[in-house]
Amino acid sequence: MRYISFGTRQTKVSEIVLGTMRIAQKTPEQVAELIQTALDCGMNAVDTAPIYGPSETIIGKAFATRPGLRDQVWLQTKLGIRPHPRVKSNYFDFSYEHIIESVDNSLAALQTDHIDSLLLHRPDALMEPEEIARAFQELHDAGKVIDFGVSNQNPAMMRRLAKHLTVPITTNQVQVSVAFTPMFDAFFNANMQNDAAVMRDGGILEYCAEHNMAIQAWSVLQHGYFGGVFLEDPNYAELNQTLERIAADHNSTPTAVAINWVLRYPTKMQAIVGTTRPERVRQSAAACDWQMSREEWYEVYLSAGNALP
Numbered sequence: 001m002r003y004i005s006f007g008t009r010q011t012k013v014s015e016i017v018l019g020t021m022r023i024a025q026k027t028p029e030q031v032a033e034l035i036q037t038a039l040d041c042g043m044n045a046v047d048t049a050p051i052y053g054p055s056e057t058i059i060g061k062a063f064a065t066r067p068g069l070r071d072q073v074w075l076q077t078k079l080g081i082r083p084h085p086r087v088k089s090n091y092f093d094f095s096y097e098h099i100i101e102s103v104d105n106s107l108a109a110l111q112t113d114h115i116d117s118l119l120l121h122r123p124d125a126l127m128e129p130e131e132i133a134r135a136f137q138e139l140h141d142a143g144k145v146i147d148f149g150v151s152n153q154n155p156a157m158m159r160r161l162a163k164h165l166t167v168p169i170t171t172n173q174v175q176v177s178v179a180f181t182p183m184f185d186a187f188f189n190a191n192m193q194n195d196a197a198v199m200r201d202g203g204i205l206e207y208c209a210e211h212n213m214a215i216q217a218w219s220v221l222q223h224g225y226f227g228g229v230f231l232e233d234p235n236y237a238e239l240n241q242t243l244e245r246i247a248a249d250h251n252s253t254p255t256a257v258a259i260n261w262v263l264r265y266p267t268k269m270q271a272i273v274g275t276t277r278p279e280r281v282r283q284s285a286a287a288c289d290w291q292m293s294r295e296e297w298y299e300v301y302l303s304a305g306n307a308l309p
């Protein structure tokens, strides 16, 4: 396993993180086993969120079943996505009251006294940075949260927040996979007259690298917006052939190669894997066993159906 030095305490956190968005049907014992498998592979980081149904509660119960387990884990949760009481949709809430209440609820559900990293989950158009700053400072002073970050935010949003926050923004969690590459597409086509040149994200990767922030990639095995797993998908035949060939060259697996590709971006990079099966946790952890060459990285990008100028 490889590790990055994360946040204000330079905590040693694994590049592969166990995501828990899909554990609603699992028992606390099964989730304890999943976390223990991750730890055995050197993955010491768990990501969750209150919007992932009972995920936080199940993790809390998993910790309770195995004394000492919580202390071995770097624990990240999020806040700000709320089910709308009347409309069949979520909405976003970064108000002072919601931030404080959400963290207290997360602490209770997770059966812990602190959260290692807390992320603003999806941008709230009505956010008032002064309010967020006040809530973050209070949570920090009370020892409830160690580090703070964002998710799905562009540089303009992060810059505006950073002006007011008294704590650093340590990470941005964004969607990246070999089959979801708009940030790289815009990078390669800068100032060209084709569609790929349209930079919709405003340069998130560059902003994070410039500010020494960790970039956490979510849905590393999915295409589209929760479009499904691209591995073994006939629509991604060429990509799968390339992943299989590179896997064979390194005595690895297509899963590990796909994650390896995401981690190859040369900054503080983490991949959040969402599997609920211990054997796939082990496969994912093996993504850190070697580093992909430039030639392999570009071959994977091209075989996913992309072109380079």
Ligand SMILES: NC(=O)c1ccc[n+]([C@@H]2O[C@H](COP(=O)([O-])OP(=O)(O)OC[C@H]3O[C@@H](n4cnc5c(N)ncnc54)[C@H](OP(=O)(O)O)[C@@H]3O)[C@@H](O)[C@H]2O)c1
Pocket (backbone or CB within 6 Å): 018, 019, 020, 021, 022, 047, 048, 121, 151, 152, 173, 174, 217, 218, 219, 220, 221, 222, 229, 231, 255, 272, 273, 274, 275, 276, 277, 280
């Ligand atoms: N910040 C955000 O907005 C945001 C959004 C989405 C997700 N996240 C975070 O990112 C984490 C990962 O997201 P994700 O779950 O979408 O990631 P993912 O790792 O790309 O997908 C996991 C899913 O793929 C399946 N899978 C894995 N390997 C497979 C294979 N070889 N063949 C077929 N299916 C396979 C898994 O099934 P099995 O369980 O059966 O292995 C699981 O259902 C989440 O848990 C959450 O923590 C954050």
